[in-house]
Amino acid sequence: QVQLVESGGGLVQAGGSLRLSCVASTRTFIRSTMGWFRRAPGKEREFVAAASWSGGSTYYADSVKGRFTISRDNAKNTVYLQMNSLKPEDAAVYYCAAAPGLVGVSRSPLDFDSWGQGTQVTVSS
Numbered sequence: 001q002v003q004l005v006e007s008g009g010g011l012v013q014a015g016g017s018l019r020l021s022c023v024a025s026t027r028t029f030i031r032s033t034m035g036w037f038r039r040a041p042g043k044e045r046e047f048v049a050a051a052s053w054s055g056g057s058t059y060y061a062d063s064v065k066g067r068f069t070i071s072r073d074n075a076k077n078t079v080y081l082q083m084n085s086l087k088p089e090d091a092a093v094y095y096c097a098a099a100p101g102l103v104g105v106s107r108s109p110l111d112f113d114s115w116g117q118g119t120q121v122t123v124s125s
Helices: 027-031
Strands: 004-007 010-013 018-024 032-039 046-051 058-060 068-073 078-083 092-100 119-124
Touching: 004 092, 018 032, 018 092, 018 119, 027 032, 027 092, 032 068, 032 078, 046 068, 046 078, 058 068, 078 092
Parallel strands: 010 119
Antiparallel strands: 004 018, 018 078, 032 046, 032 092, 046 058, 068 078, 092 119
């Protein structure tokens, strides 16, 4: 499995921006589809975004499309989630996840076998 460490969470006002980062421990990263998921209090984990190993294919949840951007820097073993126009309903713990060897992108957490510890995002209204 790939060890993943997220950072970049914090408190932001509605309408603001944050950029989350997730660093992977191994070069397996460069052949992994990477995803971001989130879990708000009292809610189930939900898919946010995913990027193929090359970054050429990306996939977003409808709720974040046009506001969030997933990108990756394979030279740095890092995937990013740029979050703009944040809303109170975006508040959650955000997790990055890796799916080594997956072709393309997926929104199913079952396809991802490595998970970070999460980073908290709080959005004040």
